Amino acid sequence: MKKLAWRHWLLIGLFLVALFAVGFFGFRAIRRAVYWSNHKDEQIKPWMSVRYVAHSYRVPPPVLFQALGLEPTPRDKRPLRIIAREQNRPVEVLISKLDEAIKRFRQSPRPPPPPATDGGTPP
DSSP states (O other), X not given: OOOOOHHHHHHHHHHHHHHHHHHHHHHHHHHHHHHHXXXXXOOOOTXXXXXXXXXXXXXXXXXXXXXXXXXXXXXXXXXXXXXXXXXXXXXXXXXXXXXXXXXXXXXXXXXXXXXXXXXXXXX
16 A cells, blocks of 8 residues: 555545534534424523524514613623613513513514515516
8 A cells, every 4th residue: 555645644634624624513503403493482581581582482683672672782692680680670571571572573464575686677
């Protein structure tokens, strides 16, 4: 058997790194998909963040932030119990407001998606 040149070893090493990356990120994607398929419409608890509730109930986060009287911020990961403490309200009040907002959102007709702009003229 021939000895492999350093270029061949480099290619083998890069292939193994790529294979590891595909496996790692593939596993993460599958794990996330399975997690959220099992956590749909989960009962709202004080440890949850507004974004967690939004993801579980498939509601846009700004709808829930607005229901709580908060500005939607992309990195807000505070649990509901902390938000309730900051607003000097019982956490149950926040949970009931979120429930109401989710029900209103699901009952309202959703607007159609905006038309795609491809730069051409309409047919």
